[in-house]
Amino acid sequence: MTTAISAHDVVKTFGTTRALDGLDLEVATGEVHGFLGPNGSGKSTTIRILLGLVRADSGETTLLGGDPWRDAATLHRRVAYVPGDVSLWPNLTGGEAIDLLSRLRGGLDERRRAELLERFDLDPTKKARSYSKGNRQKVALVAALASDAELLLLDEPTSGLDPLMEATFQDCVHELRAEGRTVLLSSHILAEAEALCDRVSIIRSGRIVQTGTLAALRQLTRTTVIVSTQQPADGLAGVPGVLRVEHVDGKVHFDVDTDHLDEAMDYLAPLRVTSLVSHPPTLEELFLRQFGESVEPVEPTDTESAGAR
């Protein structure tokens, strides 16, 4: 696989704050890569380093085969960027801002521009100062999506968009992927990442704590099972990997570490299962496990995971 973005052991400090603390990130060409983490974890700093706006103190970063700091202006021909908090020139109209931003990058697809304005329901004749946050976001999205960039860096691009527009955005990203373009999508909206991303990297305090496909990441966590059996399942709590066993309305609810799932099933089978519902961990649960509880990062077992070198 060719890599669109590769960062290795990147450190960036602002005064005494260590914004990035040995960050490793690998994004393959043609994939939609989710970049997840709580506020202030270093997502935006990483993207700004990739854009050459901020210089890393140490570490190696490659963007589309070039040095994002040294080759900034030439690389940007092939890159489109949507910031998380779009600020526009108050006395320019939305349409003018779209044209300006596109021309600075090196042009845009006229047909696509018109189509995107339609799809995002954006009035290009209004002055930017009268736009709401969502509308300003749409301006940056239209400018980026109407470009022919190979790589799109999207920093929380849907903040402020309503659910309808969020769906439109997701359609657009699916189209980008079908065209073989690469997307780095920073987000804290997990449903969005689940719907769009081939792989995700989770960042915490300036370090990537987990990377992998969603399937691989799910391997690292627990599955929730709701089961009813003809014979009482009293010994369930003793099965390795089984946690939080609760009896509710004659049914048994429990969580099981995904790699012990077969042992739990072996235990249940002889008890004559009458119904069974199980669902894999959502990204939400993954995230909570990572940040909500003070659980140390689970060492990845998958070769594709964490800081692929």
Place this chain on the structure above:
Amino acid sequence: MNGLLGTASLLRLVLRRDRIRLTVWVLALVGITAASAAGVASTYDTAVKIASYQRNIGSSPASVAMAGPPVALDTIQGIIVYETSLTVLIGVAIMAAMTAVRHTRAEEEVGRTELLASGVVGRHAGTAAAVIVACATSVVIGLGVTASVAAQDFGTGASLLYGASVAALGIVFAAIATVAAQLMSHARTATGATLAVLGAAFALRAIGDVQGSGLVWLSPIGWSQQVLLFDGDRWWPLAVSLLVAALLLVGAGWLTTRRDVGSGVFPDRRGAARAGRSLSSPLGLAWRLQRGTVIAWAVALVLLGLVFGSFSEQLENMVEDNPTLQQYFEQTGGSVTDAFFGTALLFMGLGAAGFAVASALRLHGEEGAGRVEPMLAGQVSRWRMLLSPLVVTLGGAALLVSLGGLGVGIADALVRGSADQVLRLVALSWVQLPAVLVLVGLAVLLLGWAQRATALAWAALGFAVVIGWLGGLLRLPDWVDGLSPFQHLPQVPVEPVALAPLLALTLLGVGLIALGAVGYRRRDIG
């Protein structure tokens, strides 16, 4: 009075945010007044000198236009008022206008008013807090002025009246700015409109004072100067100031209740759906963002030039009537009109520098607002990002001094019936540009290496304006005067155009810009 609920808390917020800014305003204006009052007192320390001042300067229309009503010039106190009042009056008006807009429309524009308005805060509380602070600061400056001139044997009554006249103008302009902040949906336009009123007030009183006509009563500056210190000591003109201010504030309050938070009374118009051809580069954007400012400055400097130029004939007559002056000008080898043109061109240079420093620092504001990042995310190098707007800055400055010179030349041609000076004045106006370039260079240097200290560029400009305006009055050591780049310019047209200092200043300016650009390339953005 539910509308004023929460004013006290907002007042504390405004004071907390502006404690340094307002302190600097007070110290600067009071300091300048105290220093120049002392300077005047020691310059004209004999009855003979005072009599000669009254004969020569006090009777010159140009000086009356720039200073105010020439009353009581047979006393040193009268001369002090004549020499110092306009500086502190204009200063206090600008302070009040900027403070009032900064805490009303500017806050509303960035959306912070909305955040506060959702709390237990009355509709008028924000405006009230801003007005109270602007007015209170005006009063403090007035008291400082009172103390400064009391030290020059003004007596209690006259000292207080002088201070009150200064405070009153601040209060009027706080009120004008508050109305502008209601009408305009943009802080920049609100401040601009208020400063345009200040310019008109200056022009009306200048014409009124020269003609000795009632035109001065149309000008807020006129009300403050018509107290006629040491020639009647009238308090009642200040009642006009306060009454007008009160009416304007009531009007502003009424406007507040008639509009939505976030919008002005004048609504935004729709604009083009597509960008014009020129709007496709940092240069095109810089021109688009600044063309309004350039046009406003151009109008102001042309008008100022016309006012200056129209005095040229009167000046010549004045010298012919006055053997002492005639002798003086024969000795120095220049003509009185040339000396006067020199001053006019210096003012054009300082005006252009005001535009240029604001224009060069615009990039700092753009970066703070997060609008530089998306541009650098395009195919725009740091060099281009920094240097493109400077084309507008320096081109604009050159245009402005030329237009100022043209204004002086045209008015001169009209009053004298001969256009022989027009081209000469336009050409000589360019002598000012190297000094403007140095101030721009300082701004760029700060942008590249010390973003947080960009206010220093404003300080340098303010210093140059004070030195240029008050000149020798302050009696500063030569090396301190020499910190203003304008002090190194040849004093054309009295002196010949000396290339060496112009070249040196140009090299310094270019060097500062280059150094700043190196820093800008290396540093983090945002």
